[in-house]
Amino acid sequence: MVEEKLKHKDADLLERITNNDYSAFEMLYNRYWELVYNTAYKRLNDSGLCKDIVQDLFLDIWERRNSIQIENFPGYVNKATKYIVYKI
Template identity: 45%
Template sequence: MATSLDMIFWQRVTQGDYQAFNGIYDRYWDTLLAIALKKVGDRALAMDIVQDLFVDIWQKRHSIQIQTSLQSYLVSALYFKVFTHFRREGVQQKHIDQYHLLVDTAESGEHLASAGYEEHYETLLYAIEQSVHDMPERMKEVFQLKYYRSLNNQEIAENLGLSTQTVKNQLSKGLQQIRKHMEAERLDTSLLTLIGLCLIFH
């Protein structure tokens, strides 16, 4: 659940309160920038992506529905900004190689450049959040360290006293659980492949 402070700020943002928006900006900027920097490897680019995210949020504030927590929404939205960057820059295959994607898209017939994924992204974010909520405790711990803090597998292993292989296994199982949830909700699972690019295999 979102904190009461977050909800108060967000309600004010939806009413056009720019001061409340600045409060959210100040509170989450550093966290989002750290994640973006890990993903794109360039500070100026990371700052541009996070800035663009906040511009979008302000412009779309009347239509955004926060289903779980503001932090979860912001982090999820940031990953999609990163997806969009690599997609537009035409370096998707390089990004796949970098993250050692383990999802076999060829056999499943999925396409990374799935048309219209942006249109369904709000529903997708909620599906991810619900899946994480229902994960076994250890899997959830591993997934949240990757999701919210963008730690690499070695860092997660050290934090939780696990082997890196166990971390990889938990992340893969978590991805499978999200896929099953999406299939149950009849969502396009090709979007899950995009998530794997920037979220899981790092």
């Protein structure tokens, strides 16, 4: 039940982000930056590089906010992080 509520809130935040709501973006960032960092760190063991990955991924999301379509935000950032790590 909690997961369903959180998912719904993520969807609301994503909708607000498409309307250029930076505070909604900050909420998603604060909710998920550690997931991105920890996913990258497990594979790279380099704190500085992992911080760069967090920054780059969330910057990309913000820049593509008007065209990006995300159904499951934690799943999206987890998969995107793994892809970024794979490319390194």
